[in-house]
Amino acid sequence: MPKVPLNVWLNDMAQPLSCNPQETLLEVLERLGYRMRRSCRNGVCEICEFTLLKGQMSQSYPAQELCVEPLDPQSRICGLACTAVPVTDIWVNIDGLKRPGEVILKRLVCDVERVEKLSGDVYRVTLLAPPTASQAVEFHAGQYLEIVLPDERKAAFSIGSAPEAGREIELHIRQVAGSDVASAIIEQIKTSAQITVEMPKGDCFLQAATLAPEQTVILAAASTGFSQIKSMVEHLIAANVTNPIHIYWGARIAADLYWPELPLEWAGKHDNIVYHPVVSEPGDSCGWTGRIDLLPDAIKTDFDSFEDTVVYASGSPAMVYALVDNLAEKGLQETQVHSDVFAYAPRPAKS
Incomplete structure (x- = not known):
């Protein structure tokens, strides 16, 4: 099936997108992960307005033909993305258009x-x-x-x-x-x-749609870093992913695992989720009978290979970089690890 090239004007630069025959501008954008203001999807609310800078489009409601030649950055020809279909290559400007994954502060x-x-x-x-x-x-x-x-x-x-x-x-x-x-x-x-x-x-986030099939997900949290991991787990559950998910929650003493029943509940309800609580300094009065280890060491011990694995780590810079170094010994690349630490506490570049 032939495709009509479509160019969407973003930040004064034309970026080529592929448009299928009879696909509306709104359908093209949303299929490729872009988002714009829209509501009714049939032209009545007039929210999804765009400005045509070049090319020809056919709009079904309100019915009209839109055409601008040559490229005119000052064009005042407007249409509705939900009912307008490209007839030729087009250039458009859309106020407030968001790229894939982009959100507004x-x-x-x-x-x-x-x-x-x-x-x-x-x-x-x-x-x-x-x-x-x-x-x-x-x-x-x-x-x-x-x-x-x-x-x-x-x-x-x-x-x-x-x-x-x-x-x-x-x-x-x-x-x-x-x-x-x-x-x-x-x-x-x-x-x-x-x-x-x-x-x-924050640039450390997880989107279920980006995971490769069967890719193993390791979520490592220290102390209240569990809250970030909780958001990711509940997102993956809502998306019905079947990837293997290993949750590691580490703390100095058992009392710092402040919501211990929640990850157990996840693991009990979902066969692809495994929970690994780890305590490093339980002490005699702690009452801890589970695993005693440092979080980076525990993860390194549990896996022979980190091929086709993605790691999200939430904790102190010392914990996260120890995790990166430990797992690198078994082949994990730093590009496979995601953490906010890399943004607020970057390590000096290697000379």
Whole structure:
């Protein structure tokens, strides 16, 4: 079947996209992972407007032929992406068009819906984002947000809920002794009905659609890094992936595994999920009878090869880089490991 080349104008540069015969502009964009404002999909709401810069299109509703020759960056010929079909190669401009995987950073005022204590010093906080379209929650599994205090101080927390949870945003917040910011955030969450956040942030995220069939997924978390891993697991479950998923949750003492029944529940319900809790310094009074090891060493021990494996790590820079180095001894490439640590605490380049 012949294809008509389609060029979509992005940031003053034409990027060629392939358009199937009789495919609307909106169908082309969404098939290839681009997103734009749209609603009814039949031309009535007129939300999915674009500007034609060059080429010819046939629009079914409202019925009209659109044509601009030659290329005119100042064109005022507009159409509706949901009902307009390219007839020739076209160049278009679409305000607010988002590339595949791109989300927009927003500052939102969220309702504080629930505050629960998961352990002696860790709170599970559930926020409810605004319902309006312009303020809608949009993020990828594994991204984080920043809580913004009234005096503009900020603190970052991984989003513990999956994108599929909709308006509900879950955070796991540890009350850190001696931290003024942490104390102020805990106090505001306990006493205020609303809190301001900036989201989404972070380039370490997981999208189920990008996984290769049978690719093994290793999710490694230390302490409250579990919240980032939780978002990823629940996203993978919602997407019904069948890839092998190994969840490693490491802590110094058993009490730091503050929600131990949740990963056990995942593993009990899904045959492709295996949970590996690891404690490094249990002590005689801990009562821990499970595995005693360092998280990077445990993962290295459990796998003979890391071929066709992807690793997501959430923890301190020391833990993440120890993991990278340990697993490299068995062939894991650094490009197979994803972590926010690489952005905020990069290692010096090797000379």
